[in-house]
Amino acid sequence: MPKYSAITIVLAIIYMILLSCSKKQAAEIKPDVPAPENPGAVLTYSNFAQALFQNKCAGCHAPGRSAAAIFNFxxxxSVVTNSERIKQAVLVxxxxxxxxxxxxxELQSLTNWFNQGMAQ
Ligand code: HEC
Incomplete structure (x- = not known):
């Protein structure tokens, strides 16, 4: 039996192990989901906040409603003008x-919408 064959096989095995390791690690580094710090869709008044105020607040805080004098949506x-009072009442x-x-x-999204500057 030739002497080099055993060494060649051992080296080949080591090489294959190293190769599969580095391939595996490279695959793990590749991001296949967006990073958590990427907020995805930007929250705006039109795509989020308007519906929330309409559905959860306007029943009392709209023209002609019981609490319109306190905050008239x-x-x-009207939201921007009263934002500090709204944050205090709803979030704090x-x-x-x-x-x-x-x-x-909803609380998380509203917090983000305020923190991101109340995009319209
Ligand atoms: C069922 C009726 C009702 C609903 C629904 C309602 N409110 Fe009110 N809100 C009131 C009343 C009554 C007051 C005054 C008494 C009080 O402060 O508890 C008030 C007070 C407030 C105030 C003034 C707080 C202060 O002292 O400065 C703000 C701001 C406010 N509401 C925002 C909101 C927002 C934003 C929503 C929706 C997320 C909402 N309200 C939903 C009835 C309601």
Whole structure:
């Protein structure tokens, strides 16, 4: 039996192990899902906040409604003007929406929308 064959086989095996390792690691580095810090879709008034205020607040805080004198929801400008009071009532004190609540996802999205500068 030739002497080199055993060495060749051992080297070949080592080479294959190294090759499969480096291939595996390279595949692991490749991101196949967006990084968590990538927020994906940008939240705006039109695609998110408007519906939330309309559905959860306007029942009491719209023209002609019971709490219109306190916060009168008439669109984007009325939210921006009252943003500090809204943040305090909804996100900090959690006293609004009165008699209801926002889901954890809604609270998170609303927080992000405010923090991102209330995009229209
Ligand atoms: C069922 C009726 C009702 C709903 C729904 C409701 N509110 Fe109110 N809201 C009130 C009443 C009544 C007051 C005044 C008494 C109080 O502060 O508890 C008030 C007070 C407020 C205030 C003033 C708080 C302060 O002291 O500065 C803000 C801001 C506000 N609401 C925002 C909202 C927002 C935003 C929503 C939706 C997420 C909402 N409210 C949903 C009835 C409601």
């Amino acid at each position: 008439t669109g984007y400008a 004190n959690k006293t609004m929406p009165l008699g209801g609540s926002l889901s954890a996802a």
